Amino acid sequence: xxxxxxxxxxxxxxxxxxxxxxxxxxxxxxxxxxxxxxxxxxxxxxxxxxxxxxxxxxxxxxxxxxxxxxxxxxxxxxxxxxxxxxxxxxxxxxxxxxxxxxxxxxxxxxxxxxxxxxxxxxxxxxxxxxxxxxxxxxxxxxxxxxxxxxxxxxxxxxxxxxxxxxxxxxxxxxxxxxxxxxxxxxxxxxxxxxxxxxxxxxxxxxxxxxxxxxxxxxxxxxxxxxxxxxxxxxxxxxxxxxxxxxxxxxxxxxxxxxxx
Amino acid sequence: xxxxxxxxxxxxxxxxxxxxxxxxxxxxxxxxxxxxxxxxxxxxxxxxxxxxxxxxxxxxxxxxxxxxxxxxxxxxxxxxxxxxxxxxxxxxxxxxxxxxxxxxxxxxxxxxxxxxxxxxxxxxxxxxxxxxxxxxxxxxxxxxxxxxxxxxxxxxxxxxxxxxxxxxxxxxxxxxxxxxxxxxxxxxxxxxxxxxxxxxxxxxxxxxxxxxxxxxxxxxxx
Numbered sequence: 001x002x003x004x005x006x007x008x009x010x011x012x013x014x015x016x017x018x019x020x021x022x023x024x025x026x027x028x029x030x031x032x033x034x035x036x037x038x039x040x041x042x043x044x045x046x047x048x049x050x051x052x053x054x055x056x057x058x059x060x061x062x063x064x065x066x067x068x069x070x071x072x073x074x075x076x077x078x079x080x081x082x083x084x085x086x087x088x089x090x091x092x093x094x095x096x097x098x099x100x101x102x103x104x105x106x107x108x109x110x111x112x113x114x115x116x117x118x119x120x121x122x123x124x125x126x127x128x129x130x131x132x133x134x135x136x137x138x139x140x141x142x143x144x145x146x147x148x149x150x151x152x153x154x155x156x157x158x159x160x161x162x163x164x165x166x167x168x169x170x171x172x173x174x175x176x177x178x179x180x181x182x183x184x185x186x187x188x189x190x191x192x193x194x195x196x197x198x199x200x201x202x203x204x205x206x207x208x209x210x211x212x213x214x215x216x217x218x219x220x221x222x223x224x225x226x227x228x229x230x231x232x233x234x235x236x237x238x239x240x241x242x243x244x245x246x247x248x249x250x251x252x253x254x255x256x257x258x259x260x
Numbered sequence: 261x262x263x264x265x266x267x268x269x270x271x272x273x274x275x276x277x278x279x280x281x282x283x284x285x286x287x288x289x290x291x292x293x294x295x296x297x298x299x300x301x302x303x304x305x306x307x308x309x310x311x312x313x314x315x316x317x318x319x320x321x322x323x324x325x326x327x328x329x330x331x332x333x334x335x336x337x338x339x340x341x342x343x344x345x346x347x348x349x350x351x352x353x354x355x356x357x358x359x360x361x362x363x364x365x366x367x368x369x370x371x372x373x374x375x376x377x378x379x380x381x382x383x384x385x386x387x388x389x390x391x392x393x394x395x396x397x398x399x400x401x402x403x404x405x406x407x408x409x410x411x412x413x414x415x416x417x418x419x420x421x422x423x424x425x426x427x428x429x430x431x432x433x434x435x436x437x438x439x440x441x442x443x444x445x446x447x448x449x450x451x452x453x454x455x456x457x458x459x460x461x462x463x464x465x466x467x468x469x470x471x472x473x474x475x476x477x478x479x480x481x482x
Contacts, residue, residue: 138436145432148429151425152426152429155422156412156422159413159418160416165480165482168479169412172472172475173408173426176472180433194453195437195453195454196436196440
């Protein structure tokens, strides 16, 4: 137990240190090269293996390979939304400046990932379901709602001049729309479809159940999910560093950093 | 509690004295419905009665967006809103009073004149009462959710258009369940689950929206 307590204390100390912008700037700067390298490696391995060498699924042919982009992007976009909400809520409740910066920086990344998920889904949907877009489909509609929510967050962030007010407004708005994320997850379940209508989108388990999922595909899938996760972290760190510099431009340490 | 009813009475009096504004927003609703109905001109009359419930819902949404400004704008300009926030009474309760009055003056006319509006888009008998009930539960949700977005944008100069961008994604789930019930009734299926979900959304926003709106107002007016 002693070890865990010590570890916990180290983590808490690290967390408190991260709440100071200069420290976070330095820590993020040290982490960035590793993150960039690892992201690029994982992407290279996943994409070359997935698009070039992985076996094709008999039912769909080669077009299934878009799964290696579509599923990680969709997963990460939902994660990004929850991430923004939690960070913004922490920033609002405890008035923590770093949490506000983190929330604001994550919004455009989430918007981009949602757009990627929507577009790859449309490209994938056309050959397999015969349609690019189906308004009756609850899952497509819910992801589209999440995209609109992200757009709303971007818009309100740009419209409000005062940074703290903007971050708090983001917290309120993202909390109001948070219910969309579990709904997206639920939208392929039978109970949900009974109420809202049938989705043509397949659930996560269907892929596993029908014996379509060979171990190789699962590995590549995992690699791609980690690649997207690291991509999110890397871009987030870059954006946070920029945001810190912009907000703290009148402080001494930023001036020294720029001058040196 | 007396302050709650006092505020309601005050808001109702103001609404009565500025009734021309509310009449205009109701006329706007009727004009939107006619434009949607005109869009099906030259086609089979069945098309209008099929999409009729959807037209009523969309028009209710657009009219709510237009009339939302009246919820806080006037009070923001003359400083009443600040007085409400700095007063000893819980802001969420005050917001709830204002919201109920807002629904009484914008949502209720729609409900009362539902027979006429339904006639305009020739709603089929099969879905008549289902549509009525979904609108009865749905229009308060539109007002309640709208208050959150309005509270966030009340201090901004160009809030009007932004309001639509912020609110439409929050409105879509209500839309989904409301029109889902109508579509199921048209197919002769069991529509109660949808009504229940709609009621659930109503209860969620009824309890959550005043609190979030009060917080948002405190943020915007800081």
